[in-house]
Amino acid sequence: MEAFAVEDLPEIGEGDDLAALVEERVDLRESDVLCVASTVVSKVEGRKADLADFPAGDRARSIAERLESVTGDEKDPRFAQAVLEESEELLTEAPFLLVVTRFGHVTVNAGIDRSNVPGADLLLLPEDPTASARRLSEALGVPVVVTDTSGRPFRYGQRGVVVGWHGLPASRDWRGETDREGREMEATVQSVVDELAAAANLVAGEGDGGTPAVVIRDWTFGDHEGSDNLFRTEADDLVRQALREWEFEG
Known part of the structure; x- marks a missing residue:
C-alpha cells in the first residue's frame, strides 16, 4: 500500500467544507482510505x-x-x-x-x-467522531477514519489511534483461520482502523507540519470477517474496572 499526505491544505475554520478542500487537492480512488486528524474535524465543527x-x-x-x-x-x-x-x-x-x-x-x-x-x-x-467520519465518507465516496494522537499503557510515547470511522469495519477477525502449520487461530482480532491511523500519523507528523489528512492507497481488507467493535464495553474492560479501585499515592 501507499500512504501520502494531502498537501497545501489551508488553516481550517468553522464551517469549512473539508471534503471539498481534499477533493481539490487529490483525485481519490475507490481503493483509498482517507485518514483525517480529529483537530481539523473539530475546527470545522466549531469545537x-x-x-x-x-x-x-x-x-x-x-x-x-x-x-x-x-x-x-x-x-x-x-x-x-x-x-x-x-x-x-x-x-x-x-x-x-x-x-x-x-x-x-x-x-x-x-x-x-x-x-x-x-x-x-x-x-x-468532535462530539461524535464516527458521525463526522460518516459525513466525510458520504461526501467523498471513500472510507474515512478520524484519528487522534494518544499514549497507550505500558509504552512511552504517543501514536495515532482512531476515534471515529465509517466505510470499513473497525477490525478483521482471524479466528477460525489457520496458520502455516495448519493450526486454527483462536484469539487474533486485528484493529485495522488503529493500524491505518498509526500509518497515517507517520506521514502526517506532529507540530507545525500542516498535513492533517493522509490518503492510504491500495490497502485491502481481505477475505475476513469484520466487526465494528473497537471500544471495550464497561463489562469486559478489566483495566477500567481495576482503575476504579486504584488510587495514586505520591
Whole structure:
C-alpha cells in the first residue's frame, strides 16, 4: 500500500467544507482510505473553546490542587472543569486525568488539545467522531477514519489511534483461520482502523507540519470477517474496572 499526505491544505475554520478542500487537492480512488486528524474535524465543527467557558466548580478546583501538589506545576481549575464536562467518567485524578469520553474513547485530558488553536485556548474532540467520519465518507465516496494522537499503557510515547470511522469495519477477525502449520487461530482480532491511523500519523507528523489528512492507497481488507467493535464495553474492560479501585499515592 501507499500512504501520502494531502498537501497545501489551508488553516481550517468553522464551517469549512473539508471534503471539498481534499477533493481539490487529490483525485481519490475507490481503493483509498482517507485518514483525517480529529483537530481539523473539530475546527470545522466549531469545537474551539476558551477557558472562560468553563467556570471551575468545587470538584475541578480540588482536582487542580491535587495535580499541583503531585506535579509541582500550576494547574488551571478551568481546564479540569473542561475535562470533566467532556467526560463520561474520570478514571484517575492523579498523576494525570484519564477519562472515558462520551463516545467511549479512553484518553488523557478527554483529548482536549492546546496546540495549533488560533484564536482560542482549547480544542475539544468532535462530539461524535464516527458521525463526522460518516459525513466525510458520504461526501467523498471513500472510507474515512478520524484519528487522534494518544499514549497507550505500558509504552512511552504517543501514536495515532482512531476515534471515529465509517466505510470499513473497525477490525478483521482471524479466528477460525489457520496458520502455516495448519493450526486454527483462536484469539487474533486485528484493529485495522488503529493500524491505518498509526500509518497515517507517520506521514502526517506532529507540530507545525500542516498535513492533517493522509490518503492510504491500495490497502485491502481481505477475505475476513469484520466487526465494528473497537471500544471495550464497561463489562469486559478489566483495566477500567481495576482503575476504579486504584488510587495514586505520591
